[in-house]
Amino acid sequence: MASLSLNKNVWLSMFIIFIVTCGVFLSLFIFSEIFIVILVGLCLIFVTEKCCTVYRRLTSRLPREAGRAVAICIWCVFFAVILGVVFYCADRLNYVLMNITYFEQILRDGTLRLENLISEFVGIDAVSGILDRIVSAVSDGLFDAIGNILSHGAYFILCAVLLYPFMFYAYFHDSERIKKAIAGAVPEIFREGFEVASDAVSRDINNYVYAKVIESVVLAVVSCIGFYLIGLDNWLILGCLIGLLNNIPYIGPVIGTIPPMIVGITVSFKVMILAALVCLLGQVIDNIYLIPVVISKKVQVNSLLTVILVLAFSEAFGMLGMILAIPVYIICRIIFTESYKQLIRIFPSEETDDDGSGENENINENESNRTENRKEDDFDPVSFLKMKRDESRKNTLKF
Numbered sequence: 001m002a003s004l005s006l007n008k009n010v011w012l013s014m015f016i017i018f019i020v021t022c023g024v025f026l027s028l029f030i031f032s033e034i035f036i037v038i039l040v041g042l043c044l045i046f047v048t049e050k051c052c053t054v055y056r057r058l059t060s061r062l063p064r065e066a067g068r069a070v071a072i073c074i075w076c077v078f079f080a081v082i083l084g085v086v087f088y089c090a091d092r093l094n095y096v097l098m099n100i101t102y103f104e105q106i107l108r109d110g111t112l113r114l115e116n117l118i119s120e121f122v123g124i125d126a127v128s129g130i131l132d133r134i135v136s137a138v139s140d141g142l143f144d145a146i147g148n149i150l151s152h153g154a155y156f157i158l159c160a161v162l163l164y165p166f167m168f169y170a171y172f173h174d175s176e177r178i179k180k181a182i183a184g185a186v187p188e189i190f191r192e193g194f195e196v197a198s199d200a201v202s203r204d205i206n207n208y209v210y211a212k213v214i215e216s217v218v219l220a221v222v223s224c225i226g227f228y229l230i231g232l233d234n235w236l237i238l239g240c241l242i243g244l245l246n247n248i249p250y251i252g253p254v255i256g257t258i259p260p261m262i263v264g265i266t267v268s269f270k271v272m273i274l275a276a277l278v279c280l281l282g283q284v285i286d287n288i289y290l291i292p293v294v295i296s297k298k299v300q301v302n303s304l305l306t307v308i309l310v311l312a313f314s315e316a317f318g319m320l321g322m323i324l325a326i327p328v329y330i331i332c333r334i335i336f337t338e339s340y341k342q343l344i345r346i347f348p349s350e351e352t353d354d355d356g357s358g359e360n361e362n363i364n365e366n367e368s369n370r371t372e373n374r375k376e377d378d379f380d381p382v383s384f385l386k387m388k389r390d391e392s393r394k395n396t397l398k399f
Contacts, residue, residue, distance in 0.1 A: 009347040010340070017339050025328060029317050036320070037159040041167045046209045048168075088236060193342030200334045208327060215290050216243040219282045223260075226278030230271060233263055242282065249310045249322050253283055301326060 005011070028035045055074070059067040170178060179198075186194045220243025227235035238260045245256035257279040264272035309329050313321030 010343045197338035230274040
């Protein structure tokens with residue numbers, strides 16, 4: 001491993017890059033609403049690109065007309081499924097909003113059943129007060145969250161309708177031209193490093209998003225199937241909610257388990273236990289297969305560092321920081337690594353320069369000494385006398 005550079009220009013430049021990078025990310029977190037819209041759009045672009053790559057690989061041997069027919073069928077099925085899910089979720093959400101007091105009463109009834117059940121086994125009356133406070137906090141937080149989602153939903157949809165068509169068009173139609181324009185604006189001396197860093201960032205973030213999408217889809221499918229089999233109401237919404245909340249590190253799976261258990265306890269204690277077992281099965285699949293096999297191959301980040309980053313970002317930026325801790329770290333790691341490689345090439349170490357110049361002088365001196373020694377070793381007296389005799393004859397003839 002190469003030693004660290006001793007050139008002060010390298011570290012001054014690295015400090016400037018660090019300040020600029022931190023400023024960019026801080027500004028994005030400040031304008032978090034538009035930042036979330038852009039992030040969701042980028043995730044959709046990455047997923048679409050991956051699906052197109054898989055489609056081209058699978059249909060590479062088919063005739064052109066057959067490939068187009070398959071593509072049309074896939075898009076029709078995709079839009080039908082998406083529209084069905086959207087209309088179903090919208091209908092259920094509208095039903096929940098129209099009967100929000102009824103669901104709050106169901107939540108309290110389910111909690112009362114759980115309270116009576118715990119009191120029978122434990123025999124502690126203090127449990128009732130604790131559960132009442134927990135239910136009040138959960139219900140208030142849940143309904144406040146629903147209100148916030150509805151209040152920001154219109155803004156999100158408006159931004160998505162305005163931005164996403166331009167984002168998709170720019171990425172899939174003008175991406176090469178945009179890349180060339182950006183690369184042309186970079187000075188020639190930094191252009192190679194910029195291209196390497198941009199390609200690495202695009203590749204690693206694409207892999208990360210693809211891995212998280214696979215994880216969310218698998219968990220959502222497993223949860224939906226499990227909730228449907230045990231007869232849980234609103235199984236599709238609850239399963240999709242578990243898949244989405246799983247993207248929140250550590251506390252997301254715990255939060256996702258609470259709504260199915262609350263809905264289950266309103267039916268019976270058995271349904272609540274089965275709902276908890278379905279959530280547990282999803283986490284077992286996630287931690288035994290998905291994370292070690294799928295995600296670890298796509299994203300190479302130390303486990304301890306992951307915990308530290310998530311805790312630090314959650315403390316600084318809240319829930320959004322927890323979700324974006326790993327992507328931000330991946331981008332910063334690539335930027336700083338590639339910048340350092342280019343800077344030590346542009347600004348060599350002063351000690352290295354001194355040593356290199358001394359070595360070059362020694363090499364030149366040794367070469368000159370070898371040449372002089374070679375000339376002395378090749379001296380022949382007979383040839384020298386013949387050369388002098390020929391010169392004297394030429395002078396005599398001229399005279």
